[in-house]
Amino acid sequence: MRPVSAGFCCNNACGFCSQGALRAFRPRPSDAAVRCAVEAALREDRELAFVGGEPTLREELPAWIAHAKSLGASWILLQTNGRRLVYPGYCAALKAAGLDACEVALQGSTAAMHDYHTEAPGSFRQTAAGLRQARAAGLEVCAGAVVTRSNFRHLPELVRLAKSLGARALRLAAARPVGRAAAARDRLLPSPELVAPFLEAALTLARKLDFAAFAEDAAPRELRRFFAGLGECEPAAAPQAERRLELPASKPKPGAREVRAPRKRTGSELKAIFPGLFEDGAR
Numbered sequence: 620m621r622p623v624s625a626g627f628c629c630n631n632a633c634g635f636c637s638q639g640a641l642r643a644f645r646p647r648p649s650d651a652a653v654r655c656a657v658e659a660a661l662r663e664d665r666e667l668a669f670v671g672g673e674p675t676l677r678e679e680l681p682a683w684i685a686h687a688k689s690l691g692a693s694w695i696l697l698q699t700n701g702r703r704l705v706y707p708g709y710c711a712a713l714k715a716a717g718l719d720a721c722e723v724a725l726q727g728s729t730a731a732m733h734d735y736h737t738e739a740p741g742s743f744r745q746t747a748a749g750l751r752q753a754r755a756a757g758l759e760v761c762a763g764a765v766v767t768r769s770n771f772r773h774l775p776e777l778v779r780l781a782k783s784l785g786a787r788a789l790r791l792a793a794a795r796p797v798g799r800a801a802a803a804r805d806r807l808l809p810s811p812e813l814v815a816p817f818l819e820a821a822l823t824l825a826r827k828l829d830f831a832a833f834a835e836d837a838a839p840r841e842l843r844r845f846f847a848g849l850g851e852c853e854p855a856a857a858p859q860a861e862r863r864l865e866l867p868a869s870k871p872k873p874g875a876r877e878v879r880a881p882r883k884r885t886g887s888e889l890k891a892i893f894p895g896l897f898e899d900g901a902r
């Protein structure tokens with residue numbers, strides 16, 4: 620599958636965005652340039668993915684999809700934060716143009732968690748509803764989440780949420796120390812040892828629910844065309860850019876290296892500290 624970039628503009632501002640400053644200094648491609656990119660992609664492959672930034676911010680997107688379809692594209696994927704999909708008429712227009720599937724970014728199992736990552740208040744509400752609207756319009760939908768220090772303990776809840784919203788699969792990928800995340804590693808990047816038990820719990824739950832969830836690029840063959848990959852990153856990426864989620868060979872003690880508070884807090888104390896964190900994200 621070939622990626623076609625719609626430019627780096629986005630209506631989210633994720634703290635881990637690998638594209639970082641590209642948004643500011645790379646001009647957005649013209650309509651003609653994207654059409655040329657579509658044609659070049661289809662000379663190499665019959666499957667393509669529109670990627671960003673956020674491709675739905677480009678008004679030409681339905682026309683680009685129709686252009687790709689008219690040239691014989693056999694599979695067209697949209698990599699999106701899903702916010703504009705909240706509008707049923709927009710989903711219908713994408714479907715009518717020839718779009719097959721959406722890969723939607725879901726960064727938390729609650730509104731507070733998702734919006735914390737996207738730095739865009741209200742984005743969860745639109746993304747979750749957008750995922751449902753896309754399904755209702757007849758589009759295939761898969762979800763992808765970037766695993767950070769602030770959501771790794773909630774990977775099982777993310778599995779439940781993605782399934783309840785109608786996603787066909789969920790991909791979990793570690794935040795990379797590139798783009799915006801390069802300057803915020805301590806805040807964003809979790810220790811793989813701490814993530815492992817939660818990842819294992821999430822994958823076990825997914826199996827019980829008969830739902831496809833996987834880490835990094837371990838997608839089953841039939842699901843690979845739902846995931847377009849990381850795309851272009853801000854140049855001068857840090858050397859340890861290849862940070863990956865892996866299950867441990869032997870089970871580590873959960874949280875063995877965590878610094879713990881001297882006493883456990885009660886549920887109501889935690890709710891007072893993190894209002895909204897425990898809300899049911901599927902509502």
Ligand code: SF4
Nearest residue numbers: 629631633636672700
């Ligand atoms: S990670 Fe995706 S949704 Fe978030 S700011 Fe970057 S392009 Fe936008």
